Amino acid sequence: MLDDSDPTTSSARPERKLAAILAxxxxxxxxxxxxxxxxxxxxxRVLLRNVVRPAVETHRGRIVKTAGDGLIAEFSSAIEAVRCAVELQQAMTERNxxxxxxxxxxxxxxxxxxxIMSEDDDIFGDGVNIAARLEALADAGGILISHTVYEHVDRKLPVRFDDQGERVLKHIARPIRVYRVCWEAVPAGPALQPESTQPRLQDKVSIAVLPFTNMSSDPEQGFFGDGLAEDLITDLSKVPGLLVIARNSSFAYAGRSVDIRAIARELGVRYVIEGSVRRASARVRINAQLIDATNGSHLWADRFDRDLADIFTLQDEVVAKIVSALANVLPSARPIARQRTTNLDAYDLFVRGRVLAMQSPEGNRAARPLLEKAIELDPDFAEAYAWLAMTHHFGWLYWGEAVDPHRAQARVTAERAVLLDPQNADAHWILGYVRAYDGDLAGGVAGFQVALRINPNHADVWALLTDLMVFEGRAVEGIDCALKAFRLNPYPPxxxxxxxxxxxxxxxxxxxxxxTLRQDAARGTGSRRLLAASLAQLGCIEEAREEARLYLAAIPNFSVDYWASGQPFRKDADLQHFIDGYVKAGLPK
Structure with a gap:
């Protein structure tokens, strides 16, 4: 007979049981x-007492422990655990x-x-650890569940489960298949998008296109390979349900030997496309592969040997094959047709001009004749018109070129781009930006909205929409737009x-x-002026005046009145807010 007082007996061991754990x-x-x-x-403290604990108890669970900002709860039913989590997130949305x-x-x-194991009202074991690791992966306001939960709740609750693939969790020996819980009753959060019907960022399958390696002997052909990869980014960005990382971030890995899984983690994506291009005489060879970075498996890989004359048809073919390879996670997605130039020489000039534009004042001016020549070779090249319009607009607005004739040329050229290709996102946002600074702020915002309906993954458009939201008096929405741009472009300009x-x-x-403005990356963008105003508004006058002095050393002709005369604020009070900050900082009136 066993002695119950003996700690080695079964009665003293931790109790084992099956439970749903919410972390x-x-x-x-x-x-x-x-x-x-x-x-x-x-x-x-009030939230835990008045909201969390009652919800857990209503769903027949118990809070095992709280620690600082976190908690662990256990439920006898996976369905009740998910119901409780969704209810809590809905309640948090309302309270926030x-x-x-x-x-x-x-x-x-x-x-x-x-x-799990249970002892002295505490629980532990892999069952608990996995829940905690899933919580750490979740977005703010989000819920992730394991495959074991999914098997018990699928089709039994009025929510959707988006497959996130297998994930390797810290200190967990085997990969865990993860699902994101999405519920229609919960608002999409802050107004990140002009159109509430657009899908939330976190609901999308995510992908990054790395720059294609130039396998040609001529280093100048690198422009061609970069152009193909950038066009692939644009094409994939229009596929519904797909989140595509912006060029600036994915191209940050050019020439670097980095593990694909590490790149995916840093960019926050599941899938990665990499490849190479070799252009010689009238032939081109493209190798491309689609990788699931959660396990390193190749979902699709192919090699294309074609005449250069077929390159634009080939771009459509590559996009179609990638979308087909993602059919299990994007079952309803289809490639979207895109209007392209058929003139290879015009394309070469365009991709060079596109790279130079927006880099610097010098780059902007150097891009203009390249784009003009591309249009001369192909008068229907809408995308070249769009970027040419941008060089004119940014030239007078940001980089010291004369207002006339660039302001008028920007509008005429952008209107031509939209007329030639109504489905070109760049044409719409550039025309929208021009309209805003011509005094038609509502028309400007509308142009950005059209651009984002065409290409909801366009990080630069989200970032520039921030500018217009401020002019509209919707600064908080502007912050949301900027943060969305950062998610799409984690290594931005x-x-x-x-x-x-x-x-x-x-x-x-x-x-x-x-x-924000003290980030090293912000230097050289006029950020000192805003930094000076922000410091001044907090009463840090000495620091503000030093930032103003450094700003004037770079932009000696700046005056607050001249700056204010060109700003299309809807409300005078919003403009005055900036004027006050600049004047307090010591910038010349």
Whole structure:
């Protein structure tokens, strides 16, 4: 007979049982505490008492433990665990509507069903650890579940489960298949998009196109390979349900030997396309492959040997094959037809001009004759017209060229681009930008909205829409647009920081603006002017005046009145807000 007092007997061992485990914590909790330690702590305490605990109990669960900003709860039913999680996220959305974005408490949640050990009212084991690892992967306001949960809840709840593929979780020996929970009853969060019907970013399958390796002996052919990869990004960006990382970020890996899985983690994507191009005489060879970075498997790979005259037809073929290879996660997606030039010489000039445009004042001016020559070779080349219009608009607006004739030329050229190809996103946003600065702010915003309906993955359009949102008096929406641009373009050009800081200043979030504008990448984009104004509004006059002095050293002819005369703010008070900050910082009136 066994002695019950003996710690080695079965009665003293931890109890094993099957349970659904929900792990949750508050996203960005450290930053919230830094901004308002006592207020954040109290709000979380009230939230746990009045919202979380009652919801868990209603769904026949129990909170096992809370620690700082997180909690672990167990349920006897996977269905009840998911119901509880969705209910809590819905409640959080409603409660957060009353708070500024930088004061919102947003939970990340992970749910796993597995065998766990229970002892002294605590639980532990892989079943718990997997839930915690899923929570760490989840977006703010999101829920991730394991495959074991999915098998028990699929088609039993009024929610959708998006397959995220297999993930390797820390300290978990085997890969875990993960699903994202999506519910229609929950609003899409802050107004990140002009059209509420567009899918949320986190609901999409994600992909990055790496620059094609130039296998030709001529280094100048690198422009050709980059152009093909960039066009592939544009084509895939129009496929519904697909999130495509912007060129600036995926091309950051050019010439680097980096593991595909590491690239995918850094860019936040599941799929990666890589390849090479060799152009010689009248022939071109393209190798391309689509990789699932969760496990390194090749979903599709092919080699194409064609005449250069067939290159544009080949681009459509490559896109179609990639979309077909993704059929299991994008079952309804179809490639979208795109109008292309058929003149190879015009295309070569265009891809060179596109690379130079927006780089610098010198690059912008150098791009113009290349684009003009491309149009001369193909008078119906809509995309070349669009980028030529951009060089004229940015030339007078940002880079010191004369207003006349560039302002008028920008409008005429952008209108021509839209007329030639109504499905060209660049043509619409560039014309929208021109219209906004011509005094038609509503028409400008409408142009951006059309561009984003055509290409919802266009990171630059989201970033530049921030500018127009500020002019409209919708600075908080502008911040959301900028953050979306950063998700699509994790390694952006420096001006992204400028537009984010611009919107943060307009929303009176001066501390956030200062943090943004002090990023090294923001230097050289006019950020010192906004930084000076933000510091001045916080009473840091000495620092503000030093930033203003450094700004004037680079832009000696700046005056507040001249700047203000060209700004299309809808409300005088919003314009005056910037004027006040600049004057306080010591910039010349």
């Amino acid at each position: 949750a914590d508050v996203a960005g909790y450290s930053g919230l505490m830094e901004r308002d330690e006592e207020g954040t702590h109290e709000r979380l 509507a009353a708070h500024p974005e930088d004061r919102r408490l947003m939970f990340r949640m992970g749910i796993n069903l597995g065998d 420096g001006w992204y920081y400028w537009v984010l800081g611009w919107a943060q200043y307009a929303a009176d979030r001066y501390e956030d603006a200062i943090e």
